[in-house]
Amino acid sequence: MREITYAQAINEAMSEEMRREKNLIFMGEDIGLYGGAFGVSKGMFEEFGPERILDTPITELAITGCAAGASMTGLRTIVEIMFSDFMTLAMEQLANQAAKNRFQFGGQGSVPMVLRAPGGSGTGAAAQHSQSLEAWVAHVPGLKVVIPSTPADAKGLLKASIRDDNPVVFLEQKLLYRVKGEVPDLDEDFIIPLGKADIKREGKDVTIITYGRMVQRCIKVAEEFAKDGVEIEVVDIRTLVPLDKETLISSAKKTGKVLVVHEACQTGGFGGELVSVVVESDAFFYLDAPVKRLGGLDVPIPYNPGLEALVVPTEEKITAAIKDLL
Amino acid sequence: MREITYAQAINEAMSEEMRREKNLIFMGEDIGLYGGAFGVSKGMFEEFGPERILDTPITELAITGCAAGASMTGLRTIVEIMFSDFMTLAMEQLANQAAKNRFQFGGQGSVPMVLRAPGGSGTGAAAQHSQSLEAWVAHVPGLKVVIPSTPADAKGLLKASIRDDNPVVFLEQKLLYRVKGEVPDLDEDFIIPLGKADIKREGKDVTIITYGRMVQRCIKVAEEFAKDGVEIEVVDIRTLVPLDKETLISSAKKTGKVLVVHEACQTGGFGGELVSVVVESDAFFYLDAPVKRLGGLDVPIPYNPGLEALVVPTEEKITAAIKDLL
Amino acid sequence: MKLSKEIHKELYLKMNQTREFEETAARLFVEGKVHGTAHFCIGEEATGVGVCSALEVEDYILQTHRGHNQGIGKNMDINKMMAEFRGKATGYCKGKGGCMHIADFSVGSLGANGVVGGGLPIATGAALKQKYNKEKNITVCFFGDGASNEGAFHESLNLASVWKLPVLFVCTNNLYGMSTPVSKSMNIEDISIRAASYGIKGIALDGNDVVNIYEETLKAKEYILENGPMLMVLNTYRWMGHSKSDAQIYRTKDEVKEWKEKCPIKQHKKFILENKIMTEDELVAIGKQAVEDIEKAVEFAENSPEPRIEDIFDDVYA
């Protein structure tokens, strides 16, 4: 299969969907000629023109609401928030309006929009440009939440998100944008349905439940353990909402040992949900060690690259956590 | 001891602190002559005047940042957001600025502000006026988060929050404002330190970990069970950040059965954190049943009073959950 | 411009229906038949009725929390409005939304909003869709004086202007945002001058003159389809408290009395009679019809079933 980057995969997903759906538009800051802060939309302005690729002023609240309004009335929209940290400015329109409109209006209308935003640290951009805020949006009924960990997942899940009739928060991972991976050919209409976890690596001894850029890191650790005969199963949940509980639970039952890993600050992170789903289920009776979480440290992301690398789960920390479980 | 309402307790806490600290100011929408949307600040404008009790335009982002700026430069501030749902408009200043300034500036300055906001459903105000968003703020390092369940706690914890040198999000419970409870006399300088859970009812058979308006409900259920000889311990965490893990864990060890209850939507709620804290600890080995969560249904709050009452944990649901555990 | 008798009839009826609806709703509170709160627009009927009556079905509106006049103006079904107010399954939102979230997509109402200024960004999106589809229709966004201090106001007017979106921004300036007088929430007297910040046209009108509002809306629509967005400020007054519970210590009884004299319904009546458009009797008949319409709505709502908890997950996701 051909290999493309995560950023290209996202670009392809958007472009393909725009080709097949004339009512789909895309708006955001500097997404046009400039191609987006991370170059994700390069070439789209040239192909689809200024009526469908809309450069906006710096105005996160308005563009989020604008997307919701357009989607409520018949268009489908993608809105890019340049850094997921700036969703903080848009939460009113996202959580109070886009997420709730359908319900509070008794089912009148729907809001088929995708809010794309890159999250995560590692780029030296410090506290206000590096957060992982998926836990916020996963706590808002009416929103779906997706975080892909590979180019293929990014493409297939984004296409599914765009076709979904609900507001989907699609959180990309900055540090994965330049990472390459196999992606099905262009002529395939490649869709990955929301709500299906993916076992990225099979194993029988320990389960790691994770998502986003931590997936590859966990696989690397798993490969190290494999050398010593310990087979770790790495479950990539891919969509936080809806969550594929079954896959998590059955993996936990199989291995009896569970580690949850994510980059976001541990306290109040989505890891708590994942742990709970496991221990509330009958998997509880199969567990032979306390379920462990390994999230980011409860600090804002520091600028210094050495510090920055150490506040999120490292291979060393993941390895140590696995050893604790064994 | 005298009895006063939860709203009065909050008023007393603010008023007492304003009397002892001349550098403390209080701002918000309609908090002056009007006395606040829930009447919490009645009389304060008359006592402290327009320089210290500041009615603001409807401008949540600006007043939150204004409080942060004043607090960074030497004042202490209380800011009231009329409904916690409107924190959605203020998250940028709260999470990116107030919470992170001290850290990202390497310890220069601090931000001694309290953001007060009422949360919760039950008033027939529907989806945009009824949310419980504590999980969002508990996930932001740099913020402390408090939710009192009684007038005494409200008073003691608010006074501690105001004296704290950090931004504290103080989430009040609309449905408790008119509830009365015993509160120490006015001449006592009554402070409850942040970070201490309170065992509101002792028991040995089951632990309920909860907070906010669910505390009384859980106690009621516990009293019913007591009639049948089942002694439920009700632990009110009171402050979500910092969290008194010790008290939770030791109660879980004692009873071996844990139910976590909160009003907020279950998925992504703070309950996940509470479950995780228990099962990650050595309390895991004392558990003789899966830890259970009982949160609100994952729906926006509906308007109809019958529905509204049923989307949050009811006495019936709590009772059923306990029975499941036994 | 000379409006037809039919139009006058419509305006007069809708204003009367609005007032009757709200007076009845207030009574239902007293009777304990409604929980929650409501925000009444009595005294401001001309704003929503005048603007919305000048629109077509394909024009959208974004309503406020104080928007019964807007909904009735846009031809919403009063039975379903009342049923929603009562939280019934037959209501516009199946009882899930209540009066702060009344909506009727079929007549072009994209909903009332519980968040001050919450409709502004959404309006830009609805208008963007209209522009995208080259429709000859506009989106009207209602909001209050208080809302004009929210960031959403600034961002939305700016975006609409830059993209030349067909939006009519209608600010109903009733002199207060809850207890806070305009003089304490902004440092200008004429809110319409804020249009200049966006390079768009702004006008201020007597918000109690339904005829003029109707006419100006027609003109505005034409202007907007040609030139892009516009800000229309309607200066008016709310007679009742901000919401159910409001002791109104922030204003004088004299002020309220003064404004009651400028009652939009009374003014319209005077205009109709002076211009001999209808007779006193005809007007009385319309008033009666309004009362009957509301009585029927009350009955409809009263006899409607409550929503069932079994259906609670419907409509969370499409």
Added chain:
Amino acid sequence: MKLSKEIHKELYLKMNQTREFEETAARLFVEGKVHGTAHFCIGEEATGVGVCSALEVEDYILQTHRGHNQGIGKNMDINKMMAEFRGKATGYCKGKGGCMHIADFSVGSLGANGVVGGGLPIATGAALKQKYNKEKNITVCFFGDGASNEGAFHESLNLASVWKLPVLFVCTNNLYGMSTPVSKSMNIEDISIRAASYGIKGIALDGNDVVNIYEETLKAKEYILENGPMLMVLNTYRWMGHSKSDAQIYRTKDEVKEWKEKCPIKQHKKFILENKIMTEDELVAIGKQAVEDIEKAVEFAENSPEPRIEDIFDDVYA
């Protein structure tokens, strides 16, 4: 107003330091000594330097992401700035903030901000404290043309106006917000007219004329202490790309060249020579000093230790 030779020296030195700082910083990127990004203000030196040099220590400033001129203008320690840029423990923020979060509370800088418009609400708070304490000082809030479209701009100017807070809002209009030209982000040409929405004074100045900016800031401060907030727009231009990585396809080389001719340092030099305030030699000496200052800062930073992970939890809470 006639500025002393000392003042001219100060302005000229600070502008040169700023340029030298940034050119050096750009080189450090190329050398791979810095990770992350930076936003350079070359071409805009007169704005931050002119405004901040007219202030006292007790006046606060809120800086932008493009604020080395503001920090140097406010007399920040260049060594600590460079060390922070390098992420060192001796930097202003102990290496935790980086150049987007440089701050020095001791000289009145309440910090640079990574969020466009993020400093605006904070400025109102700092000014509120000054007013509360009856200080005779003001808060200066820097932000860009792009930021003036954010809701935070609207809310903050309105709040400051209503409360008559001593804030000077300084918009450095460099014609672009990232790749987006002002003409596509707003529908007005003169950003200073936005002041009218808040009933405050607005002025627009040549942002490359450091002398005039200095003088106007002195006047503005006096005006503000008497009358409340004011908006000052400084029209200027950024020579470099938006940030480290920017192919600049959104503008022409000619446009950049044109603006390079209006170089604020060159202009100031010409003014000084024409008015015989200093000799060519004196200016060369100042230029040299600037180079040396930056060299020293580079060395200081280079020799400084990295922060330790053991200290990571310090400063999360007070």
